[in-house]
Amino acid sequence: MGLLTDIRDSITRAVDGLFAGTEPKRIGIYGPPNAGKTTLANRIASDWAEAEMGTESHIPHETRRATRQENIEIERDGKTVTIDIVDTPGVTTKVDYKEFLEHDMDKEEAIQRSREATEGVAEAMHWLREDVDGVIYVLDSTTDPFTQVNTMLIGIIESKRLPVLIFANKTDLDAANVTRIENAFPQHETVPLSALEGDNMESVYQKIAEYFG
Amino acid sequence: MTEMAGTSSPGGVQIDLVSGARMDTLTSMEKIRMILDGVREGNIVILEEGLTPDEETKLIEVTMAEISPDEFEGIEVETYPQPDRSGGGLLSRIIGSDRPQKLTVIGPANQIETLHKDESLISALVSRQ
Numbered sequence: 259m260g261l262l263t264d265i266r267d268s269i270t271r272a273v274d275g276l277f278a279g280t281e282p283k284r285i286g287i288y289g290p291p292n293a294g295k296t297t298l299a300n301r302i303a304s305d306w307a308e309a310e311m312g313t314e315s316h317i318p319h320e321t322r323r324a325t326r327q328e329n330i331e332i333e334r335d336g337k338t339v340t341i342d343i344v345d346t347p348g349v350t351t352k353v354d355y356k357e358f359l360e361h362d363m364d365k366e367e368a369i370q371r372s373r374e375a376t377e378g379v380a381e382a383m384h385w386l387r388e389d390v391d392g393v394i395y396v397l398d399s400t401t402d403p404f405t406q407v408n409t410m411l412i413g414i415i416e417s418k419r420l421p422v423l424i425f426a427n428k429t430d431l432d433a434a435n436v437t438r439i440e441n442a443f444p445q446h447e448t449v450p451l452s453a454l455e456g457d458n459m460e461s462v463y464q465k466i467a468e469y470f471g
Numbered sequence: 472m473t474e475m476a477g478t479s480s481p482g483g484v485q486i487d488l489v490s491g492a493r494m495d496t497l498t499s500m501e502k503i504r505m506i507l508d509g510v511r512e513g514n515i516v517i518l519e520e521g522l523t524p525d526e527e528t529k530l531i532e533v534t535m536a537e538i539s540p541d542e543f544e545g546i547e548v549e550t551y552p553q554p555d556r557s558g559g560g561l562l563s564r565i566i567g568s569d570r571p572q573k574l575t576v577i578g579p580a581n582q583i584e585t586l587h588k589d590e591s592l593i594s595a596l597v598s599r600q
Binding site: 374377416 | 523534545547548571581588
């Protein structure tokens with residue numbers, strides 16, 4: 259029986275190996291706080307998996323844990339692309355609890371939120387270092403993209419040779435400026451969208467299938 | 472490295488200019504420790520050659536672990552943008568050269584404020600603690 263078990267295990271390993279390359283790619287949604295990452299993650303999850311990934315809020319660092327939605331099947335041009343979406347906390351190099359006091363929190367709540375926020379940023383960086391196969395980098399198109407965090411993160415993503423798409427979000431707002439984002443990162447393709455309103459999502463899914471399929 | 476990360480003078484702000492040659496002698500964690508020890512003393516640390524992307528990842532992670540309410544808010548970092556690697560030489564593209572050559576300024580988040588930044592100029596305001 260031992261020999262038969264060994265042979266069966268070997269065959270299982272070989273078959274697993276054959277199909278290892280077809281596992282869904284894990285696509286991390288990255289960007290600074292309040293860029294609309296969770297709104298986008300929810301839009302993708304509800305469009306293709308009838309699911310919700312997180313709570314959307316105008317308060318920075320609402321997402322303080324990375325969450326994964328598995329096996330999202332996106333159909334494009336007669337083909338189906340299966341990916342896992344990982345919604346990550348906004349990345350920053352500083353967290354000041356006093357920022358949260360402006361959002362109707364008392365000091366204790368604000369300190370707790372800032373602690374969770376710092377853990378979330380570290381977790382997001384860990385996912386980027388170890389566990390994602392591609393990146394959707396979300397920027398708020400009403401704000402200046404030429405910040406150090408954006409420059410640093412895009413540099414880190416490039417150094418890991420990960421495929422990356424830049425999404426210029428919030429195009430439904432009057433102050434949106436997609437050209438500014440295109441000029442800041444001309445080496446990457448920029449896709450304009452409003453995740454909140456669902457504007458230009460056809461192009462978004464086309465590009466996701468093209469880059470991560 | 473402790474001799475460099477001295478206490479800022481009450482009358483001013485200490486600036487540590489660190490050469491690429493000095494950084495070459497340090498491991499990644501030693502570099503990060505040197506930077507954060509300096510910044511937590513209230514100093515501005517200027518690296519002649521910057522950090523690798525991997526080191527930058529670790530710098531963010533360690534910074535997050537050290538943030539403490541009313542004591543340390545984190546760091547402000549400024550560098551010039553990295554050049555597009557696709558324009559690099561064939562060898563550097565093959566071996567994936569990620570040796571940084573970018574002047575990097577790191578300071579305490581509550582003491583340094585970027586006034587202007589573009590491809591060729593960083594203008595920052597540094598205040599005392």
